[in-house]
Amino acid sequence: DWVLPGLSGIELCRRLRRWPATKTLPVIMLTARSDEMDKVCGLEMGADDYLTKPFSVNELLARAAGLLRRRDTRLIADKLKVGEIELNRDAMLVLRQGTAVHLGPTDYRLLEFFMLSPGRVFTRRQLLNGVWGGEVHIDERSVDVHIGRLRKALLQGWKSDPIRTVRGAGYSFETC
Incomplete structure (x- = not known):
């Protein structure tokens, strides 16, 4: 809910997304606030x-069953695979068709965030909140820099770009 004793539901959602142990935990906001902007804010902050x-x-x-059906394997998976790209969470290793892709820690987290929801379009704000956390004050254009670096690393020797730019909306990660 938006109104919780001692802490807003939005802040709780931000904290859940920031902590490694709970960042992929499914969250449903249950609230009386039905304004469109409240809904958008709740979803952008991590619900x-x-x-x-x-x-x-x-x-x-x-709705809870639907979320769990889509997420339950992701909550415990130590490996994510989307198309020809594999991410090993335990080893912090990324492979594209069996070849290692070298990423810095932020670009690794960005790729992991994308791979948890392939095909979904994320705004820059959603990427900032999901990868950097809600309380970090970074310009939204910094996302573009990291997207560029991630693209460059993933394209080493390959023609297909798994990151799709959605004009006026953001970015999505596609199966290559």
Whole structure:
């Protein structure tokens, strides 16, 4: 909920996304705040779904089941694979068709964030919140710099670019 004792639901969501142990934990905001901007803010700050009161228990259960169905393997997976790119979380190793791709820590986290939701379009703000955390004060254009570095590393010797620029919206990670 937006209004929690001692801490806003938005701040709680930011903290959950920042902590490694909870950053992929599914979050559904349940709140009476039904304004479109409140919904957008809640989703951009890290909620996976947003449900306004009053709601039925059946709808809540169906939404929770849907989130868990999509996320349960990602919560425990030590390896992510999207197309020809594999990310080994335990070894912090990235491979493209079996060849090592060398990334810095921020670009690694950016790739991991993309690979957790392939095909989804993320705004710069969503990428900042998901990769750097909500309390970091970085210019949104810094995302473009990291996208450029990640692209350069992933394109070493390959023609297909797995990062798609969506004009006016942001970026997505596609199967190559």
